[in-house]
Amino acid sequence: MTILVDFEKVREGTQEVEYAFGFPEMNRRLVIRTDSQEGRPLDGNENLLYQKAFGQIIRSRISEGTWPERGSYAA
Numbered sequence: 001m002t003i004l005v006d007f008e009k010v011r012e013g014t015q016e017v018e019y020a021f022g023f024p025e026m027n028r029r030l031v032i033r034t035d036s037q038e039g040r041p042l043d044g045n046e047n048l049l050y051q052k053a054f055g056q057i058i059r060s061r062i063s064e065g066t067w068p069e070r071g072s073y074a075a
Contacts, residue, residue, distance in 0.1 A: 002074075002075070003048065003049070003052055003073065003074065003075045004023045004072065004073070004074045005021055005022065005023050005049045005052050005053045005056075005072065005073050006021065006022065006023055006026055006070070006071075006072045007019045007020065007021040007026065007030075007053045007056070007057060007068075007070060007071055007072065007073075008020050008021075008026060008069070008070040009067060009068065009069050009070065010029070012067055013034075014034065015033065015034055015035070016031050016032065016033055016034060017031070017032050017034060017067045018030070018031045018032075019031075019032075019053065019057060021049065021050070021053040022049065023049070028041060028042070028043060028045075028049070028050070029041070029042040029043075030042065030050060030053065030054060030057075032054070032057065032058075032067075034067075037058060037061070039054045039057075039058075052073040052075075053073060055073070056071055056072070056073040057071070
């Protein structure tokens with residue numbers, strides 16, 4: 001199985017950061033709390049695309065020290 005998901009930051013506040021994600025269109029949104037790094041999809045569907053986008057965002061945040069502007073996951 002091939003998985004490809006793109007993500008892009010749409011807003012960053014003091015309490016939350018929000019991303020658009022999906023493939024080929026980024027038509028879904030996820031929100032991550034900046035204090036706990038807990039995330040949730042706004043549509044409530046925690047499927048594989050959400051999990052991979054969320055995981056890649058968190059890995060980038062940890063390695064770079066900032067919330068990524070955009071990125072992708074491919075496997």
